[in-house]
Amino acid sequence: MPDRLVVLYRGNRPPATALIERLADTVYATEEELPYLLPGADALLAWVTITPAIREAWPDNPDKAPRWVHAASAGVDSFLFPALVDDPGVVLTNARGVYDQPTAEYVLGLILALAKDFPGTWEHQRRREWRPRQSDGITGRTVLVWGTGPIGRAIARLLRAVGMRVSGAGRKARTDDPDFGTVHGTTTLRSALKEADYVVLAAPLTQGTRGMVDAPVLAAMKPGARLINVGRGGLVDEEALVDHLAAGRLAGAALDVFVQEPLPAESPLWDMPGVMISPHTAGETTSEREALVEVFLDNLTRHIEGRPLRNVVDKRRGYVVDETHPA
Structure with missing residues (x-):
């Protein structure tokens, strides 16, 4: 004992x-x-x-x-x-x-919420406005899961099951991964970012990953893409993200983690169109x-x-x- x-x-x-x-x-x-x-x-x-x-x-x-x-x-x-x-x-x-399966379910929910603009629907309901409109589909959409640990793998398996096209980003490039198929390394990452409709961050925060999603990475993303972060807030340069969202280069973001938690009330992320914020609860059940x-x-x-x-x-x-x- x-x-x-x-x-x-x-x-x-x-x-x-x-x-x-x-x-x-x-x-x-x-x-x-x-x-x-x-x-x-x-x-x-x-x-x-x-x-x-x-x-x-x-x-x-x-x-x-x-x-x-x-x-x-x-x-x-x-x-x-x-x-x-x-x-x-x-x-x-x-x-x-x-946290593997709960986080994967949460990511699927976020993708559906962003694609179908559920926040907009709920706002119309709150205002008692009847506003029929079209929404995006997710079948056949491309997802890059950045982080190939067990949480990233659970995310990949679930998104593939609903018909999304999934690849990974990790330290070691390969083309025969059982969950991701293709895992992109440094040399092919930029081309993968240009193709992805959704980029999901599920990497640990280390010296090598801190600030990995910076202004050049955000600029390399496909115009109109959406960023989802269920890893750690420190993976993202939040100021650069705000700039790219404000410029309309990205269609939106779903953020569960932040550099400073709780997210300060003065953060511009709270009020940005197309941004969903949750309080570090992606894996909680x-x-x-x-x-x-x-x-x-x-x-x-x-x-x-x-x-x-x-x-x-x-x-x-x-x-x-x-x-x-x-x-």
Whole structure:
């Protein structure tokens, strides 16, 4: 049994706390309490993941740092600070697998909402206006999914199932991928952007992906295309996106993640035509919390028994490496 497990929470503690406590000497910490409770802990369950609190509370003495950190999320960018990344004795795991299908369903919903202009329909309803009009179809439309991890793959499979033409963008170009068919690398990315009706961002936020959708990339996109971001806000140069939307080069965008969250009230994105904003909820479902704790409990049992952990993050790359499905 771990000497001590610290659970970082905000508002609500995770479900199944009795099961967790049965396996470990458990201490619950708010972000304010974490600096006092983290030193000397054997393990950390970060139930809150988008926070600077873990970096700020990380012990200066490596001997006092936990040997295992589990993020109750798919993204781990908040954990990739030098003291954790550079310590070979610290294992970082995540909730890979929990958000794949929910996020794919959300992306399909966003594409339908953009194509059919549901926001416009709801606005007409609010005004009691009867305004028959045509809308776009999605069958045969081209989608570039930028990010070929498990979430990107789930998105690709679902969009293909409804008749969309899907390809991927990743580090390794290939033409025989089981989910994407073609995966574009650096040399063919610009041509893929020019063909795509929808560009879906599902990549992790790393040093290599931060700001990857900048002004030149947006300029390379097909006129009238739409951008969907369910990855991380830092993937996109938001000022450049605002400029391209205002100029009418893009037909719209659906954004679930932002550089600063919550999105500031003064952001021009709130009022831009054709833009849909959601509060980082693409992967959230009514069963999410139970699924997250199930993954953690499995890993906690493995940790206690000395067995290999699931979902071990390559801390240099910033994601779980799956050799059977290259990124």
